[in-house]
Amino acid sequence: MVRTVFVNGEYLPESEGKISIFDRGFLFADGVYEVSAVINGKLVDYAAHMERLGRSLKELRMAWPCTRDELDVMHAELIKRNALTEGIIYMQVTRGAADRTFNFPKGEVTPTLIAFTQAMSLVSNPNAVTGIKVITTPDLRWARRDIKTVMLLAPALGKQEAYEKGAQEAWMVEDGFVTEGTSSNAYIVKDGKVITRHLSNEILAGCTRRALMRLAKEEGVEIIERKFTVEEALAADEAFLTSASQFVMPIVEIDGKRIGGGQPGPVVRKLRELFLKEATA
Known part of the structure; x- marks a missing residue:
């Protein structure tokens, strides 16, 4: 089964998931992330993870990449498309792609949002x-x-x-x-x-x-x-x-x-x- 990933609004085969070489997450580690566990196809402590995501974004003066409802849909869709019963969903938000300068980009820059699943044993971890x-x-x-x-x-x-x-x-x-x-x-x-x-x-x-x-x-x-x-x-x-x-x-x-x-x-x-x-x- 080919894993489906999420990149800036699109669900893609993982081999097609790409971001710009000018993305500030790549150039400056100018980004935040969250990892949510999935058990029996359901997210664990998801609300707390989204609350912490909001705090991280605020502390870095970074915009939300989409609405909270859209993030909810994305997580649910990745679970469904990858038939994930147990494992994690990794999501990452960066300030976006812009010319390489240390100060924040001027003008309108769209945040980058990516996410993917990883199947792993959580409950019965030896x-x-x-x-x-x-x-x-x-x-x-x-x-x-x-x-x-x-x-x-x-x-x-x-x-x-x-x-x-x-x-x-x-x-x-x-x-x-x-x-x-x-x-x-x-x-x-x-x-x-x-x-x-x-x-x-x-x-x-x-x-x-x-x-x-x-x-x-x-x-x-x-x-x-x-x-x-x-x-x-x-x-x-x-x-x-x-x-x-x-x-x-x-x-x-x-x-x-x-x-x-x-x-x-x-x-x-x-x-x-x-x-x-x-x-x-």
Whole structure:
């Protein structure tokens, strides 16, 4: 089956999906993106993703590429045309194509909007049973990490370092404190309490994080929002991450040190179960 993608108002075979070489997303990383999970052909936390998209666009003084209703239709149509039952939809908005100057283009410039699907196992991800390994790496990113931009070179370098060391994710560290993962939010568990960094310009406000915080509160699981050090993480009872494509994922090793005996712990197993129960309802 040939995958259908969306490019500036058109549904096309992926081989025909093209944008201008002058697109500012390509030249300056002048764009934002969102990744929404799909389970049983339905979007997960979609409203939160669209809310965050709006905030990212506003922070970069970038225009919406179309109406919210049109975005809704696009997501639904991509699911239908690609017969997607489980996986993700990636969408990206850039400021558009214009002559290469650092300042914003003068005059009318049409934003670029592209989107595509990726089929993958989310609910029955085998890593959720075994847990994953992470490494720590310096956080080399800019100061506005709360905006979900396509400027992902530092996270890509961190992720590659993790893979080369036999791990699946890298936790980025600044001044001795864990900020977040290269593509996820970071958590540790100590004495049954979940600890995760508070929201600020230093991390991305994850949509899965937001849903999990609500579910944990409803279930009586205490979450403390504060910075934690690498040393605290190494001494934690449990550790885990959240993201749109991994949901709630146990971490069993950090920098080669086993966490919680090297097995997913009871708190993270409970939180994943809660999230999946709601996502698959």
